[in-house]
Structures are given as structure tokens and as C-alpha cells.
Amino acid sequence: MKRGTSGSFGAQLKALREAAGFTQEELATIAGLSVHAVSALERGERRRPHVETVRALSAALDLTGAKRDALLGSSRALAHDAAADELTSVALPLPPTTLLGRETDLKILRRWLDEPSTRLVTLTGPGGAGKTRLALELARALTDGPTRVVLVPLAAIRNPAFVAPAIAEALGLSDVAARELPTRARLACGDRPTLLLADNFEQVLDAATLIADLLTSVPPLKMLVTSRSPLRVRGEREYAVGPLGLEGSSDTTSPADLVRSPAVRLLVERIRDVSPEFRLTPTNGPVVTAICRRLDALPLALELAAPWMKVLTAEDLLLRLEHDPLLSTATAPRDVPERQQTMNATVSWSYQLLGARERRAFRRLGALPGSFSIEAASAVLSGGDPSTTSEEALDVVASLIDKSLLLRAETAVAHRPRYYMLETVRAYAGLELGVSGERPDALEGLVRHCLNEASIAKQGLTGPAQAEWLDRVHENVENHRGGLTWLIERARPSEAVDIAWGLVFFWLVRGHSVEGLRWFDQILSLASVPPLSESKAMTGSALLWYTQGELARAREALSRALPLAQNGGDFSLVAQIEMIFGHVEHASGNLSEARERFTRAIEGFQALKIAWGTGSALNGKAGVALAGGDADLAEDLLNEATIALRHCGPWFLTPVLSFRATLALRRGKATEAMALVRESLTHLRELRDRASFVYALVPLAVAAVHVGEHVWAARILGARDAVSERTGGRVAVGVIHDLKVRAEREVKARLGSNVWDRAYDAGRRASIDALLNDIDRVLDKK
Numbered sequence: 001m002k003r004g005t006s007g008s009f010g011a012q013l014k015a016l017r018e019a020a021g022f023t024q025e026e027l028a029t030i031a032g033l034s035v036h037a038v039s040a041l042e043r044g045e046r047r048r049p050h051v052e053t054v055r056a057l058s059a060a061l062d063l064t065g066a067k068r069d070a071l072l073g074s075s076r077a078l079a080h081d082a083a084a085d086e087l088t089s090v091a092l093p094l095p096p097t098t099l100l101g102r103e104t105d106l107k108i109l110r111r112w113l114d115e116p117s118t119r120l121v122t123l124t125g126p127g128g129a130g131k132t133r134l135a136l137e138l139a140r141a142l143t144d145g146p147t148r149v150v151l152v153p154l155a156a157i158r159n160p161a162f163v164a165p166a167i168a169e170a171l172g173l174s175d176v177a178a179r180e181l182p183t184r185a186r187l188a189c190g191d192r193p194t195l196l197l198a199d200n201f202e203q204v205l206d207a208a209t210l211i212a213d214l215l216t217s218v219p220p221l222k223m224l225v226t227s228r229s230p231l232r233v234r235g236e237r238e239y240a241v242g243p244l245g246l247e248g249s250s251d252t253t254s255p256a257d258l259v260r261s262p263a264v265r266l267l268v269e270r271i272r273d274v275s276p277e278f279r280l281t282p283t284n285g286p287v288v289t290a291i292c293r294r295l296d297a298l299p300l301a302l303e304l305a306a307p308w309m310k311v312l313t314a315e316d317l318l319l320r321l322e323h324d325p326l327l328s329t330a331t332a333p334r335d336v337p338e339r340q341q342t343m344n345a346t347v348s349w350s351y352q353l354l355g356a357r358e359r360r361a362f363r364r365l366g367a368l369p370g371s372f373s374i375e376a377a378s379a380v381l382s383g384g385d386p387s388t389t390s391e392e393a394l395d396v397v398a399s400l401i402d403k404s405l406l407l408r409a410e411t412a413v414a415h416r417p418r419y420y421m422l423e424t425v426r427a428y429a430g431l432e433l434g435v436s437g438e439r440p441d442a443l444e445g446l447v448r449h450c451l452n453e454a455s456i457a458k459q460g461l462t463g464p465a466q467a468e469w470l471d472r473v474h475e476n477v478e479n480h481r482g483g484l485t486w487l488i489e490r491a492r493p494s495e496a497v498d499i500a501w502g503l504v505f506f507w508l509v510r511g512h513s514v515e516g517l518r519w520f521d522q523i524l525s526l527a528s529v530p531p532l533s534e535s536k537a538m539t540g541s542a543l544l545w546y547t548q549g550e551l552a553r554a555r556e557a558l559s560r561a562l563p564l565a566q567n568g569g570d571f572s573l574v575a576q577i578e579m580i581f582g583h584v585e586h587a588s589g590n591l592s593e594a595r596e597r598f599t600r601a602i603e604g605f606q607a608l609k610i611a612w613g614t615g616s617a618l619n620g621k622a623g624v625a626l627a628g629g630d631a632d633l634a635e636d637l638l639n640e641a642t643i644a645l646r647h648c649g650p651w652f653l654t655p656v657l658s659f660r661a662t663l664a665l666r667r668g669k670a671t672e673a674m675a676l677v678r679e680s681l682t683h684l685r686e687l688r689d690r691a692s693f694v695y696a697l698v699p700l701a702v703a704a705v706h707v708g709e710h711v712w713a714a715r716i717l718g719a720r721d722a723v724s725e726r727t728g729g730r731v732a733v734g735v736i737h738d739l740k741v742r743a744e745r746e747v748k749a750r751l752g753s754n755v756w757d758r759a760y761d762a763g764r765r766a767s768i769d770a771l772l773n774d775i776d777r778v779l780d781k782k
Contacts, residue, residue: 011094012071014042016061025415031060035415040471092140092151093410097269099137101244101262102130109138109239113195113222118237119215122201122225125241127424128300128343131226132199134241139197139224147193155200155423156370156478159485163207165515167196167214172726174511174690175548178210182217187725193220200423201227208233243297246289255280263297264289270306274402278309287314294321300424301346307403308353321349347428350405359432361396362405366429367442370478371409371420379449383441386448413472443486450483451495454502461505462612466649467686473506484519493526497533504540509651509689513544520544535564535573543580546587547691554584572613575604579617586624595624612652615644619656626659626666634663650683654692657683661699662739670706671779673699678775685768694724698740700775705743710750711759712774717744718763719771 017027017038024042028035033056041053058068112118123131139149152170157163164178171188173181198211208231211223215235225231230238244263258264259280267288271278280288291314295301308317351362364380365372378393379386397419400406405425409418421429433439453476460469473480480499487496500519507516520541524534538561545554558581565573582597598621605613622637641656657680661673677700684693697720704713717740748756 009071010042013038013057014094016063016067016071017042020061022061027057027060031056033057039411039413092136092143092149095133095136095140099133100266102134102137105134105239105241106138106141109134110141112237112239113138113142113224118222120211120223120225120231120233120236122227122230122236122238123241124227124230124238126298126343127228127427128298128346128422129241129243130299131241133299135197135199135224135226139195142195147195148189150194150196152196152198153200154198154204155426158203158369159481160204160207161518162481162515163204164210165512167198167210169512170196172690175513177514181210182213185214185221186218189218189220191220194218194222196221196223198223198225201225201231202229205229205231244292244299244302246292246297255282255285258285258289261289261292263292263302266299267292267302267306270303270404271309274307274310284314287318291318291321294318295346296343298343298346300422301343303404304346304350308350343424344428347405347425350403351428351432354403358396358399360436360438361393362400363429363432363436364438364442364445365400365406365421366426366433367439367446367482368479369482371411371418371475372479373416373418373476375452376446376449376476376479377419379445379452380442382445383438384444384448386445411475413468413475416472418475443482446479447483447486447495450480450499454480454499457506458502461509462649462652464647464649466651470506470509470687473503474510477506488522488526491526491528493523493529493537494533496523496526497529497536501536501540504543505651507544508547509687511690513547516544517541517548531564532568532570532573535561535568535570535577538564539573539577539580542577542584546580546584551584551588554580555588558584571604572608572610575601575608575610575613575617578604579613579620582617582620582624586620586627591624591628595621598624611644612648615641615648615656616652618644619652619659622656622659626662631663631666634659638663651687651689651692654680654683654689654696658695658699658736661703662736665699665702665706665739668706670703673703673706674775674779677703678772681768681772690723690726694720695736697723697771698736698743700771701747702739702743704778705746707778709778710747711755712778713743713747714751714756714759715763715766715774716771717747718760719766720763721760722764 017024020027022030024038025035027033028038031038031053033053037053054071058071063071109121109123112121123135125131136151139151143149150170152166154163154166157166161178164176164181168174168176168181168184171185173184173188176184196214201208205227211225211231212233214221215223230236244261244266246261246263259268264280268278268280291305292302295305305317305321312320351359354362361377361381364383365377367380368376374390374393374397377397378388378390381393381396382388397406401408401419406419406421409420411418433442453473457469457473460466461473463469480503484496484499487493487499496519500516500523504516507513520537523529523537524541529537538557542554542557542561545551545557558577562574562577562581565577578597579601582594582601585591585594585597598617601617602614602621605617618637618641622634622641625631625634625637638656638660642653642660645652645656657676661676661680664670664673664676677696680696681693684696697716701713701716701720704710704716720740751759
């Protein structure tokens with residue numbers, strides 16, 4: 001996998017766009033694409049640009065000759081990854097700057113990881129030493145070989161219980177409990193060498209036993225961990241990441257020699273970022289070197305000091321550093337390593353130099369556990385009283401970015417910038433927030449933000465911008481976790497349910513049902529949950545239990561939820577309960593009861609003019625008609641469902657397309673079924689919905705059998721099973737399951753074991769592009 005590498009399509013597109021002077025919005029407008037599409041391509045989230053898309057981008061950028069061919073060539077190079085990889089992998093972040101002074105470290109660590117006996121390497125060192133940057137550079141170098149590299153960012157996670165879901169998501173696994181992770185990870189990795197990079201492990205050290213279990217259970221897995229402390233598990237090799245090199249005598253070395261020192265070079269480059277006219281001279285060279293030495297040549301300390309050169313001379317900065325009591329280690333706790341004392345003191349020194357307004361903003365932003373939007377910043381700055389405007393928040397955020405205390409984050413939604421603090425900086429902000437006594441008020445602001453985001457997410461996740469909203473919620477998930485934790489600790493179930501209820505479709509589509517169930521369970525365990533809140537929590541639990549195949553538990557929860565919703569007069573909730581009931585009864589084989597449930601749901605949704613609900617319930621009833629052999633009724637219902645869902649999110653349309661493909665197969669229209677599956681696959685690729693992908697490929701395999709393409713059918717089934725094993729996706733709908741069983745039996749009988757094995761194994765490695773190209777090939781012949 002080569003996502004995020006310098007030669008990738010996304011990296012090339014971003015470089016060409018910036019060279020042309022375009023924003024993502026401007027390039028999207030000129031090329032006739034959405035901003036979300038351009039952003040996803042640059043970040044590597046959308047990995048299969050169509051040829052027409054690449055040509056439109058080339059024309060918009062006015063590319064000709066070699067540059068145009070290089071961009072087109074890089075897009076074609078992506079087409080070889082297996083479908084399971086495309087649907088589950090996450091890009092390594094692109095480095096904003098060149099890594100300095102770590103060549104020896106990289107050589108040693110690469111040699112360690114090449115040794116078969118080395119399974120776990122932990123990079124240790126104080127905050128600000130550059131552990132994450134070094135680890136990412138090492139991981140990026142490995143992507144050029146056969147090793148699959150998986151990033152697990154843990155900086156925003158405080159609860160060790162969330163480490164297993166984070167690892168599962170990085171490996172592309174859906175709905176995994178911690179006890180299942182080693183077994184599922186073994187299936188996900190197969191025989192392929194895999195490096196899992198777990199970044200910022202120090203605040204979840206209690207999860208170290210999980211790392212040991214994974215290494216024991218998954219032979220091809222190696223782990224690279226960054227942490228201020230070692231994990232202390234068997235087989236761990238610890239590598240201490242020291243400061244940058246600072247060689248030579250500052251009094252006698254020339255500026256040309258001094259700048260060869262990585263620490264001096266880093267400081268000079270960062271000073272030039274804010275003062276382009278700055279030059280290293282024989283006069284200031286010794287002073288700059290002394291600044292680096294005073295800051296122990298720690299990269300983050302140098303980054304934080306550099307912006308002050310806009311208002312101070314090098315001599316003034318050194319004088320402040322030498323005489324400021326905050327940078328004296330004489331009074332620091334004896335059990336804190338000296339370089340960590342320096343790093344903490346540097347952040348403290350930067351904090352004390354801020355104005356009162358900036359200090360207040362800095363410490364309050366420490367209440368946000370993950371990256372955040374301007375709206376979130378405004379909320380925590382205001383606290384319980386929404387008084388700070390987005391413009392005021394943006395002003396203070398810009399000021400903190402200017403001083404390197406905040407950074408701008410990569411985002412999946414180009415027109416919604418996000419920001420974050422490095423973990424060392426956030427930890428200090430959190431300490432200052434606690435001392436100030438403002439933490440409860442700041443967290444009340446976070447809760448207010450989460451409630452508002454969940455409310456509008458509930459609408460966005462059902463609308464046409466569904467893919468964008470899935471990414472938006474994913475980026476905000478750590479803040480939602482923080483808000484939910486605060487509310488549950490304070491026994492406030494109504495607000496907690498409102499947040500959790502707004503995230504249900506995110507948990508469902510992106511394969512986080514286990515986490516959703518955990519939150520609903522915690523809410524329901526609180527005392528005095530209001531009836532309607534209890535009904536919502538029960539309904540959310542039932543939906544997620546259904547996706548887990550726990551039909552009895554889902555039915556029990558729905559039975560409790562329905563009278564509460566009816567008595568509370570929440571008719572939208574009643575309709576949703578009836579629809580989920582319909583799915584549960586259908587999966588249980590109770591077609592008559594399922595039909596009645598879906599009918600009531602349709603009536604309820606239609607009365608309230610809820611389009612996504614109407615279309616989904618119509619589709620559910622169509623599935624019952626198909627199972628009962630009434631093809632004409634099924635077709636009428638599917639036509640109605642398609643009309644109802646025309647302005648809704650594409651996720652709601654994909655099961656309609658699957659049933660329509662199934663219906664076409666029953667009528668002997670294999671090519672029509674293929675065209676419907678093709679449309680479904682394009683939606684699922686954009687949504688990154690692994691579970692539905694497993695469903696969609698079954699009618700395609702049957703269609704291949706119908707047109708005599710048995711080898712292709714074996715490849716399709718191989719691709720389906722590879723995604724299923726990686727993600728845990730299952731086929732629960734009886735109609736689709738029966739199709740798969742019959743198709744697999746017929747193909748095996750027709751091909752024989754040898755041909756079946758070869759074709760099936762090839763399919764497991766097939767890309768989504770290969771699947772789409774095969775559909776086009778067959779359709780073109782008809």
C-alpha cells in the first residue's frame with residue numbers, strides 16, 4: 001500500500017494544485033467536481049479516480065505532456081490493491097516538512113524491523129522529542145515493500161477500552177469486541193506482513209496486554225509504538241529518541257557549519273517561516289546555537305520558541321530563556337526526566353507570554369480531546385453561556401496557530417477546517433484548565449456543541465451529503481465521546497441519549513455497532529431515565545443488536561421501546577421501531593408479522609413525510625414479497641422506494657439496488673442485475689461501507705453464472721469473502737444468503753476444485769476497479 005507517500009496520486013494532485021495557486025474549492029469548481037471529492041482524493045480516502053475525473057483535473061490545472069501523463073499514471077497505479085484493502089485502509093498523514101537529523105535513527109530502526117525476531121519496537125522519550133514524526137517516516141518507508149502499514153492514532157484516547165476499537169478500525173474490522181480482536185486480526189492480516197503503528201500509547205498503558213495478545217495471535221504482525229514509557233511486555237525492544245544533533249563549538253564554528261547541525265537548521269527554518277528575512281550570521285550564530293542548547297535541542301521546544309523571533313531579537317530570546325524561572329529545572333519534581341522538564345517549561349513559558357484572552361482560550365481548548373472545528377472552539381470558549389462568536393474564536397485560534405500552540409489538521413471536509421494541539425501541549429493546557437477552575441464550564445460548552453452537532457448530523461446522515469457527514473462525524477467522534485462521558489458521569493441521560501441517537505447511522509454504516517451498544521447500555525444503566533429517552537436508547541440498541549445477528553435481544557428491546565414511544569406521542573420513533581421490528585421478524589422467518597410491521601412503518605413515515613424512512617420501509621416490505629415469491633408486488637414496492645429515496649443518502653438506496661438485482665435475476669435479466677450492482681458498488685466505495693459491499697457482490701456472482709462466466713463468478717465470491725473475513729460482514733437477509741449458497745455450489749461443481757481454487761484466490765486479491773471493469777466487459781458484449 002502506498003497511500004500518503006510522496007509519489008501517490010493524492011500527493012501529486014495536492015502539489016500541482018498548490019503550484020497552480022488554487023484552493024480545493026477553486027479546483028473543484030473549475031473541474032466540475034465536489035469539494036469533498038477533491039479533498040478525498042488528496043488525502044487518499046478516495047483511491048480510484050475515474051479516467052474522466054483525472055482528465056477533468058488535468059484540464060483544470062492546465063497540465064500537458066509529462067505532468068499530465070504522470071498524474072494519469074499515478075491514478076492507474078492505484079488499481080492493483082484488493083477491494084478489502086481499499087475499503088479498509090487509512091492514509092498515513094503527509095509530512096508538512098522535511099525530517100531533519102534522524103538518518104541514523106531510521107537506519108537502526110529499519111534494521112531492527114527487518115529482523116524476524118523483532119515483533120515490537122517502542123520509541124520512548126519525552127514529549128516533544130519527535131517520536132511520532134520519526135515513526136511516521138519509518139512507516140512511510142516500509143510502504144514501498146510488501147508490508148501493509150496501519151496507523152492507529154491514540155493521542156485523543158484516554159480510556160483504554162477504546163484502544164481495541166481503534167485498532168480494529170485501522171485494520172478494517174467492523175463491530176469487534178476486545179476479546180474478539182486477536183482472532184479477527186489474524187483473519188484480517190492473513191499471511192501478509194503487517195506493521196501496526198500505535199502512536200501516543202502513554203495514556204493507555206493499561207491496554208499493553210492487548211498488544212501482547214495481538215502479537216501472540218497474529219504471526220505476520222509487527223508493532224511500532226510511540227510512548228513516553230515502555231509497554232513492559234515480553235519481546236519489546238525499546239529505542240530512546242533523543243534530542244536533535246547539536247555538534248561543534250558555537251564560538252568558533254561558521255554559520256555554514258552551524259546550519260549543518262539539525263537543531264540549528266530546524267530553528268532557523270522555523271524562524272524563517274515567521275521572519276523570512278532572517279539569516280544566520282557570525283554574530284547571531286553563537287546565540288542561535290545557545291538557544292538550541294538551552295532548549296535541549298528538543299524539536300517541539302524549538303518550534304514553540306521560533307515564533308517569538310517576530311517580536312524579539314535572538315539575543316532577547318536567549319536572555320529570556322536563560323533568566324525565566326519557568327525554564328529552571330531546580331524546582332521541578334525530581335522524578336521527572338530533565339528533558340521532559342525542559343519541554344513542560346517551554347510550553348509553560350509560551351503560555352505565560354500570551355495575553356490574558358489568549359491564555360483563557362488556550363487552556364479552554366485543552367478540554368477538547370480530539371481535533372476540533374471553529375464551532376467547537378467557540379462552544380468551549382463560551383462554556384455554558386453561548387457568547388463567543390465564531391469570528392472571535394477564529395481570531396484567537398489564528399493567534400495561537402501563529403505561536404505554534406495550535407496546528408491545522410487534515411480534514412475530510414475541505415470547507416470545514418479543523419485544528420488540534422500536539423499531545424504535550426494539550427496536556428499542559430488541561431493542567432492549566434484544572435487549576436483555573438474553568439474545566440466544568442468548558443465541558444458544558446463541549447456538551448452544547450455535541451448536542452448541536454448530533455442534532456444536525458441526524459439530518460445530514462440521511463440526506464444527499466451522507467458521505468460527507470459520515471466523515472464529519474468520524475472526525476468529531478473523540479469530542480462526542482468526551483461529551484457523552486461527562487454527561488453519563490453526571491447522570492444526565494436525556495442529553496446523552498440525544499447525542500447517541502444522532503450518531504446511530506454513523507455507528508451502523510461505519511461498523512461501530514459495538515461502541516454504540518456500549519454507550520446505550522451505559523445510558524440505560526442510569527437512574528431515572530425519562531420514558532422517551534429510554535425508548536430511544538432501546539431502539540438504538542435494538543437496531544445495533546439486529547446488525548450483530550442478536551435477534552432475540554433486538555426483539556426484547558423493541559418490545560420495551562414501542563409502548564414508551566406510543567405513550568410519549570413520538571410517532572417518528574414509533575415508525576422506526578415498527579420498521580426495525582419488520583427486519584427482525586423477516587430475519588427470523590416470520591414473513592406475515594414482518595409484512596404487517598413494515599406496513600405500519602410505511603404509514604407512519606408517510607404521514608410524517610419522512611422520505612428516508614418511507615423508502616427504507618418500502619424496501620423492507622419488498623424484501624418480504626421477494627421471500628414470499630411475489631415478484632410483481634416486490635417490483636411495485638421497489639419502484640416506490642426508489643422514488644421516495646431519490647433525494648436521500650445513497651446508503652438507503654443500496655439495499656433497494658440489491659433487491660432489484662435479485663428480482664432481475666429471477667426474471668432472467670442478468671445484464672440488468674449487473675448494471676444495478678455496478679451502481680451499488682460506486683455508492684458503497686464512496687461511503688466505505690464494508691458490510692453492504694458483502695451483500696452487493698452476491699447478485700453479481702449469480703449474474704455471472706447466468707451468463708456462463710463461471711470463472712468470473714468464482715473471482716467475485718473470492719472478493720466477497722475477502723472483505724467479509726476482513727470486516728466481519730455477514731449476509732443476514734435470507735434471500736441474499738440463499739443466492740450465495742446456490743451460486744457457490746454451482747460454480748464449484750462446474751469448475752472443479754483446481755480451477756475454483758485458482759479463480760477464488762485471484763478474486764481475493766481483486767480490486768474494486770477490476771470488478772467494475774469486468775462488469776463493463778460483460779455488458780459491452782451484450
